Amino acid sequence: MNIQYISDSQGITTGVFIPINDWNALKSKYSEIEKEEANNIPQWHKNVVSDRLANFKSDRSQTLDFDQAIDDIENNF
Template sequence: MNLQYLFDSAGNTTGVFIPIEEWNTLKKKYMGIDDEVIAISSWQVDEVKDRLVDYRKNPNQRLDFDSAMADIEKDL
């Protein structure tokens, strides 16, 4: 992909330019990529918030991805 990064006067990245041909390819591959709003159900937002609260209370009880998958697969 031939991306061009845009920078402000302080050198901070402020945007990305994608050539139109590549943008059109992405739009075909990922339908809805150019939609401005992606609706997320309120129950999903609440679930993420609850999980973040729980994580902040118990950060040592988290599982990395491989451990979580192993825990799930052991009962299959």
């Protein structure tokens, strides 16, 4: 496994980078990892997503066509 440690400007380790293939192997070996990931999503994040989905379902007039949105972004930069 090719793990890389991430350090701040003072040399204190603040994180770890695990290549995706290694991560997927770990998830296969330890199936409870995915359950743990799902449980770590803050409730307020879940609430925001639920509210946005409800708003989308009740009023789609505020949505944009993906291709049109990309064109608008590209034309403004």
